Amino acid sequence: MxxxxxxxxxxxxxxxxxxxxxxxxxxxxxxxxxxxxxxLPSYHGWYVALWTAVPALIFIAVWTPLSANLVMDEVMxxxxxxxxxxxxxxxxxxxxxxxxxxxxxxxxxFHPESNALAPAYADALSRTRTxxxxxxxxxxxxxxxxxxxxxxxxxxxxxxxxxxVMAALLGASTIxxxxxxxxxxxxxxxxxxxxxxxxxxxxxFGTHWSPQIAIRADQAGASGGFGAIPLxxxxxxxxAIIAMLVAIPLGLMSAIYxxxxxxxxxxxxxxxxxxMLAGVPTVVYGYFAALTVAPAVRDFGKAIGIASATSxxxxxxxxxxGIMIIPFVSSMADDSINAVPQAMRDGSLAMxxxxxxxxxxxxxxxxxxxxxxxxxxxxxxxxxETMIVVMAAGLAANLTANxxxxxxxxxxxIVQLLTGDQEFDSAKTLAAFALGLVLxxxxxxLNIVALRVVKKYREAYE
Amino acid sequence: xxxxxRRRYAAERRFRxxxxxAILLSAAFLAFLLVTMVSNGLGGFRQTEIRVDIDFxxxxxxxxxxxxxxxAAVAAAAEAQYGPGGARALSDTxxxxxxxxxxxxxxxxxxxxxxxxxxxxxxxxxxxGDGDGEAEALVTRLEQDDAIRxxxxxxxxxxxxxxxxxxxxxxxxxxxxxxxxxxTLAIAFPVGVLSAVYLEEYAPRNRWTDxxxxxxxxxxxxxxxxxxxxxxxxxxxxxxxxxxAPLVGGLTLALMTMPVIxxxxxxxxxxxxxxxxxxxxxIGASKVQVVFHxxxxxxxxxxxxGTIIGMARALGETAPLLMIGMRAFIATPPxxxxxxxxxxxxxxxxxxxxxxxxxxxxxSAAIIVLLAFLLAMNGLAIFLRNKxxxxx
Numbered sequence: 001m002x003x004x005x006x007x008x009x010x011x012x013x014x015x016x017x018x019x020x021x022x023x024x025x026x027x028x029x030x031x032x033x034x035x036x037x038x039x040l041p042s043y044h045g046w047y048v049a050l051w052t053a054v055p056a057l058i059f060i061a062v063w064t065p066l067s068a069n070l071v072m073d074e075v076m077x078x079x080x081x082x083x084x085x086x087x088x089x090x091x092x093x094x095x096x097x098x099x100x101x102x103x104x105x106x107x108x109x110f111h112p113e114s115n116a117l118a119p120a121y122a123d124a125l126s127r128t129r130t131x132x133x134x135x136x137x138x139x140x141x142x143x144x145x146x147x148x149x150x151x152x153x154x155x156x157x158x159x160x161x162x163x164x165v166m167a168a169l170l171g172a173s174t175i176x177x178x179x180x181x182x183x184x185x186x187x188x189x190x191x192x193x194x195x196x197x198x199x200x201x202x203x204x205f206g207t208h209w210s211p212q213i214a215i216r217a218d219q220a221g222a223s224g225g226f227g228a229i230p231l232x233x234x235x236x237x238x239x240a241i242i243a244m245l246v247a248i249p250l251g252l253m254s255a256i257y258x259x260x261x262x263x264x265x266x267x268x269x270x271x272x273x274x275x276m277l278a279g280v281p282t283v284v285y286g287y288f289a290a291l292t293v294a295p296a297v298r299d300f301g302k303a304i305g306i307a308s309a310t311s312x313x314x315x316x317x318x319x320x321x322g323i324m325i326i327p328f329v330s331s332m333a334d335d336s337i338n339a340v341p342q343a344m345r346d347g348s349l350a351m352x353x354x355x356x357x358x359x360x361x362x363x364x365x366x367x368x369x370x371x372x373x374x375x376x377x378x379x380x381x382x383x384x385e386t387m388i389v390v391m392a393a394g395l396a397a398n399l400t401a402n403x404x405x406x407x408x409x410x411x412x413x414i415v416q417l418l419t420g421d422q423e424f425d426s427a428k429t430l431a432a433f434a435l436g437l438v439l440x441x442x443x444x445x446l447n448i449v450a451l452r453v454v455k456k457y458r459e460a461y462e
Numbered sequence: 463x464x465x466x467x468r469r470r471y472a473a474e475r476r477f478r479x480x481x482x483x484a485i486l487l488s489a490a491f492l493a494f495l496l497v498t499m500v501s502n503g504l505g506g507f508r509q510t511e512i513r514v515d516i517d518f519x520x521x522x523x524x525x526x527x528x529x530x531x532x533x534a535a536v537a538a539a540a541e542a543q544y545g546p547g548g549a550r551a552l553s554d555t556x557x558x559x560x561x562x563x564x565x566x567x568x569x570x571x572x573x574x575x576x577x578x579x580x581x582x583x584x585x586x587x588x589x590x591g592d593g594d595g596e597a598e599a600l601v602t603r604l605e606q607d608d609a610i611r612x613x614x615x616x617x618x619x620x621x622x623x624x625x626x627x628x629x630x631x632x633x634x635x636x637x638x639x640x641x642x643x644x645x646t647l648a649i650a651f652p653v654g655v656l657s658a659v660y661l662e663e664y665a666p667r668n669r670w671t672d673x674x675x676x677x678x679x680x681x682x683x684x685x686x687x688x689x690x691x692x693x694x695x696x697x698x699x700x701x702x703x704x705x706x707a708p709l710v711g712g713l714t715l716a717l718m719t720m721p722v723i724x725x726x727x728x729x730x731x732x733x734x735x736x737x738x739x740x741x742x743x744x745i746g747a748s749k750v751q752v753v754f755h756x757x758x759x760x761x762x763x764x765x766x767x768g769t770i771i772g773m774a775r776a777l778g779e780t781a782p783l784l785m786i787g788m789r790a791f792i793a794t795p796p797x798x799x800x801x802x803x804x805x806x807x808x809x810x811x812x813x814x815x816x817x818x819x820x821x822x823x824x825x826s827a828a829i830i831v832l833l834a835f836l837l838a839m840n841g842l843a844i845f846l847r848n849k850x851x852x853x854x
Contacts, residue, residue, distance in 0.1 A: 172656035186695035257481025281778025356477035384685020
């Protein structure tokens, strides 16, 4: 019996338990002779249903991965397994075929070995599955029966059920912590392995990045270069400089226009329209950058006499990223401009200043901390952005301030290092985790600082 | 004095125009992006077909013929009809359609039959007005014979990835996206809603709760590629789940979407007025009953809106999925959540890397499909918000 069928069967049993227990609890109520029941009948139903389902489902969840290993052990000990080729890839392919034959997905295998293995596989599969199904159903019946015997007018079913609900709530909210811990642990653990191979100082301050690992030990550049400064520079150049040169003026001026000048109808239409820019998937921006913007930038560079202009340039990636960031800047600026007390605006206008003078001399300075916070958030968003730079910025680790040249970023290199088939333990793949750690720490710091700035500023006017 | 006022008013007008210009420029970028994609991509929904007369009686094909034989017969028929180069005018997968025609109606094996077969990528481009001289000459000749037509490309909507741009389809990636989103929703929605309820309604003020809040707010700001690294290190290398499967993609995206749902859910729950809770408590409901019978149903529209927005973000996400190996060439739609799959954004990324010119319109067409879905999801979210949002 497959896991899914077993799961459905257990759920059906639980539903049956729910109905039976509720019927029994309803009978107490009707009887009238018994004292008034503590819990409503449906709570008795839930109590029985949970006792039926939860232990059995936990067992299934543990058993399913465990049984796969058991099946594998049994298949490998079968006589037909002795003729398996030693190569990992072939073995995996043959075993997969044997499983598919055993399950009846395909009639016959491409490899002769898989046909020989199939009966052993089918045998092992059916044995472990029957075992799992029997134990799961026993658990379900035992749990359900135990709970059913406790259904009585005095039994506090509601309290028990609510206790489980609270446990589920607490459990769900710890998943957030587990995820954070998982991120930190996996990044730290893999980075530690990387730094046992490569000196951390060389990684952080080296200027030579060429993560190829030589095939032979005596080859030139056998150790590879893991100086990440060119990547950090490329990331800052694209995400924090070029993108912000586009996003800050456009985002800030849009926010000013929408909050100060635009009629409500215009504002109602333009604000969602601007926010659509943030909803476009980054892969679409990346394609747009590579297909349309990059050739235009290259031609422009050639036209103004820069011979080194390539079709993968920092400018193209940065421009498109800046467009993507506009709504972040503008919505943060919007919020902080709206938070400036009306009295300050009125005071300035009453002194005879024009609207633009009020905005430039009073509102923007007053809203500045919020705007700065928004810009910091936007920077953290820009440097973590992946697809645009992967598709438009190129792979050459240049340390250059020429916007028409190709630069590479931290995220591009993470993608580059981890895609493709290679050993997971090489310095090359581990370097991706070290880069990820740097990215994580930097974005975290930027966010903390930004939120601090925004919070402090809010308090100033409240 | 008057001159000075005039100057100040001019500055005022300039500033105002600058603001308007900024908005219009941003909107123009959006319009330009959409127009580029639509104008490039509309061609991808149309397919050029060439009529080939195959004399089944004259060749040795039978219902049990292998693919290679059919392919050779089709090539021979095309060469015979349109001269040398005729076979190259057909798509690599044109014989599949002949095979299907034989399956549908085995009686055609005894006679001569004109079949419309998909054209090769170069011919397809030339027929749509973007080809080289040789292909265009052939198209002109075919047009004179009335042997070429351009129709709606059903293969694009029903097929999967292929090496030939004329034969690619979006269904495989779309199904992968659908399965991935199902896994994401099945995990992120319950976990997100339950955490939001806990944090907003029950959590005591202590360090543990503070830690949960801090981690949720941080997770919402972590770059998506970091989630990909987490998925790679935990789901693939520790738990050994299958590579490039919707299961792993869905789990990874669920961790990314959950904070969005928690934050939206908390705001929705917070906006339910305390009088509702007090009234329910006052007539004897337990704390769990108050939340699950009264607060949650009232907060549900807000939670759903947040969920849809979070799911739309997950649907467009590419980088974390690249990390867990979802960039393989997958030529068949996935059968389940554990079989290898591609998803729409990754498919777009893969096609954008192809050099062949035919892929440009297919990539843009895939982008149109993706954007249409995102627009529909966001439209649904706005509709829900406008219809069910209550101000207390």
